Amino acid sequence: MRGDxxxxxxxxxxxxxxxxxxxxxxxxxxxQPDGSAAVLLQHRAPWSHQGGTWGLPGGARDSHESAEDAALREAHEEAGLARHQLTVRQTVVTTEVAGEGGTCWSYTTVIADAPELLETVPNRESAELRWVAVDEVADLPLHPGFARSWGLLLSVTASIPLEVNPRQ
Incomplete structure (x- = not known):
């Protein structure tokens, strides 16, 4: 479905x-079974922008959406994750692009926890979805924007205890 x-x-x-x-x-x-954290990554389909790289499920925000709503919608569309399976912990603006009169574009990463390594269902934008141990993420060929923000995201998530209880 195309949005505005x-x-x-x-x-x-x-x-x-x-x-x-x-x-x-x-x-x-x-x-993960040993208690350490894994993150869900999307191997972008070859035909997509920056295809063949690994990044986060995500995409364009519609005019009526908050960053949180857009990220949760995109995760549902691209990975089959339902909002009720996740606990949103924090949002971080990881990229801002200046334009005439201020910011012309931004990317916001929404950090959320799942109670377990959830089953995923890729759509056509994904060559693969994979749970990756946090210390193995940087070993993958990352989407350039995600690669630039990974250090910041590691720093932010280090201060947020992993929530392992399902939402009620």
């Missing part, structure tokens, strides 16, 4: 960014 956010924004430098109202992605953490 689908489309490219071009910055003053000529760089193009997907999402007329910005974009958002969902960093989902879940406990």
């Amino acid at each position: 956010g689908d489309g490219w924004v071009v910055s003053d430098t000529g760089a193009a960014f997907w999402g007329r109202h910005g974009a958002a992605g969902l960093l989902v953490r879940a406990p």
Whole structure:
């Protein structure tokens, strides 16, 4: 389903960014059997922008959506995750692009916890979905934007205890 956010924004430098109202992605953490955290990553389909790289389920925000709503919608569309399975912990603006008169585009990462390594259902935008141990994420060929923000996200998540109880 196409929303009013689908489309490219071009910055003053000529760089193009997907999402007329910005974009958002969902960093989902879940406990592995040993208690350490894993995160859900999406191996982007070859035909997509930056195809073949690993990143977060996410995409364009529609004009009526908060970053949290957009990230949760995209995670449902791209990974089959339902909102009730997740506990949102924090949002972090991981990229801001300046344009005439201020910010012309931003990407917000929504951090959420799942009670377990949930089953996922990829859509056509995913070559694969995989739960990856946090200390193995940087070993993958990451989407450039995700690679730039991974250090910040590690720092932020280090201060948030992993919530392992399902939402009531």
